[in-house]
Amino acid sequence: MSTTSILMTVLGIVIFAFGLLFSIAWHELGHLSTAKLFGIRVPQYMVGFGPTIWSRRKGDTEYGIKAIPAGGYIRMIGMFPPGPDGRLEARSTSPWRGMIEDARSAAFEELRPGDETRLFYTRKPWKRVIVMFAGPFMNLVLAVAIFLGVAMSFGFQTQTTEVAGVQQCVIAQSENRDSCESSDPVSPAKAAGLREGDEIVAFDGRRIDDWATLSDRIRQTTGPATLTVLRDGREVTLDAVLKKNAVAKKDADGEVIPDEYVVAGYLGFAAKTEIIPLSFGDSVVRMGDMIEDGVDSIIALPSKIPDLWSAAFGDGERADDSPVGVVGAARIGGEVMNLDVPAQNQIAMMLFLLAGFNLSLFLFNMLPLLPLDGGHIAGALWEALRRNVARVFRRPDPGPFDVAKLMPVAYVVAGIFICFTLLVLVADIVNPVKIT
Template sequence: MTILLTVLGIVIFAVGLLFSIAWHELGHLSTAKYFGIRVPQYMVGFGPTIWSRKKGETEYGIKAIPLGGYIRMIGMFPPGADGRIEARSTSPWRGMIEDARSAAFEELKEGDETRLFYTRKPWKRMIVMFAGPFMNLVLAVVIFMGVAMSFGFQTQTTEVAGVQKCVISQDVAREKCAAGDPVSPARAAGLKEGDKIVAFNGQRVEDWSVLSNLIRETIGPASITVERDGNEQVLQATLAKNMVAQKNSDGEVIPDKFVPAGYLGFAAATEIVPLSFGDSVDRMGDMIVTGVESIIALPSKIPDLWNAAFSDGDRKDDSPVGVVGAARIGGEVMTLDVPAQNQMAMMLFLLAGFNLSLFLFNMLPLLPLDGGHMAGALWESVRRKLARIFKRPDPGPFDVAKLMPVAYVVAGIFICFTLLVLIADVVNPVKIM
């Protein structure tokens, strides 16, 4: 049964992946057609074609390897300075440029002279290239906001899930009480599992973060109002000074950092709480910031990935994962002993994170990514405006094909990184349980 559920999770994620890719390419396709650019092909996947159908002037299809997709537009690069695309240099670098230029004019038909990609104004080309990643961003936001507002997140509450027996400094690797450890203030005050703290020193509290901050700020006597068996009663406690986990400005725990603060000694219960629209927007913003930071940190993750793939190094929880790793996580989600709605929410959050990663990754200003073509169009616009300001001849379209040698190097780096992540995902995967 576990194997069946794992396979089901992988299939569900694969379907979501295919939809995300198709959705991305639909952004490129719709805007390209809107601006009159001829698009001979719209494909989801790479490799051999397993299904295709031609409608109008475009062939729509699905390929065997669901690791990406593409649309083919006529005239992605301008012709050379001599106006010919047949010229072929013996230089390998020039050869790359000319091969790319020739490919851009594949299937050129009569009348296509006015339907070439490079002939469109820079702002139109930027829209066409941005539309793909933007569709992934829209999908990520819609999924995330929808699940956050309807289902919610696991959130700490002011209810007591357990009471610590003694005071143990949190910066030491010890969980059991030792001789000489003082009794925890919560236990001494008579706090019990199931109590709901409704006020601290007379201040009403409903939010765990507020209560946590009040406790941290207090060392010494404090009154704690709890709701127990439907009635409220006030307990008197003397909070101890202890080393506790440090929090950042967002109230999140900073790993392996501790500060002296007030200590009561209980574990807060958790429950799934739907977020308001404003809180969902804030959480989505945090997710985007975290995504940007993760992409910036990718080079620093390579040594750990290498050790995880080729030696006995641990695979860290924040380690990059590829499509295979994400699919495995999707399979694990379906085997968790949680309600079906929790599994669905986790799968949707996984898909939202994947789409956000697609958006951020494709916005990098590097060929062959969408951001590289956008950067080329932006540079062309700046160059032409400067020419007008200084009354110089129009420099014409910026020849992005000249950057193809760099694009091949970048693509090679990406392929090597993808293979490294793939190997790590197979031999030492990130696990959620």
């Protein structure tokens, strides 16, 4: 690897690291701002974990940066209510009970006179939901803003109706060969006189504006058809006879399904691809698809573990859709800066990488599991439901839901997450996902 390549790789990693730190700080700012809005005292706002490398106190809160940029946190007093007797309970010899009491004790650290009215658990459930949701929501806002901004100003690589090349013969795509054989019939596009550079503007007399529509109409047609092409500034009509052929199967969104084929109409040309900015509406649709894919990826995480293990400790290949961690994403950032593409393409790819990271933070944190934000949201919603049910049936108020009682489960969940994170880390180091 040349010195320039090394420098560009380091630059990509540094850019991603700053983007990561900003995303974490932005997330915690959501928690901090809403907590202060509702009068909850926040002793600490920290970006990173481990030893503190810089901090400054302003008002009630210490703001700082820690050495390991792998997360962040704010510390609010009174995250959990006191025990049944109204006081912090004595230390128990039961390990499960001890976990609960440790969590409860930590929630009351730095309690000062007058803080009785500034405890997190004393706020109404809807306010606690807002405080816990605000962090992930900030990541969603950042992801949407970056995605829409880049999609509308830069765009995506998109197939157009311009002809990039004409196939010489009809070859089933399932055969995976490029050269023609004597038994192969001439492709309909070549027989019709279609040329590289032609722009197809109509098919069978119906105007065409995009590749997806043209592709669908070609697939639905066998036999005679007319093509209207824009050639050298004027429209020319060509007569073609489309043939049946085994072509790649598409899903409901028009995306090609790997290694699956269907018999459909075939013309025989390659469409030119260009980077085209999207309209606001199309950008929103693409963002929706991105969120849907993100949800599917979160759901599919458990099924990825065997392949990850094989890629990390065996001779298995690392799949393109394999989960990546911070290290893997940073390596991808380094690769982006080494691509032989214009600088604006590199910037767009880095921004998309950051948008995807923020979307993942939002979706992951919304899982209704402690210690994630979604777990605290679920606890507040359950408390609201219990109190409303009690009010309807005129029963005594059950009081705050003691989320601390779920801490043993939270430790198990955290342990699973840590093991998964370490597995991804090993795979990112020994068998990384590569975009090249």
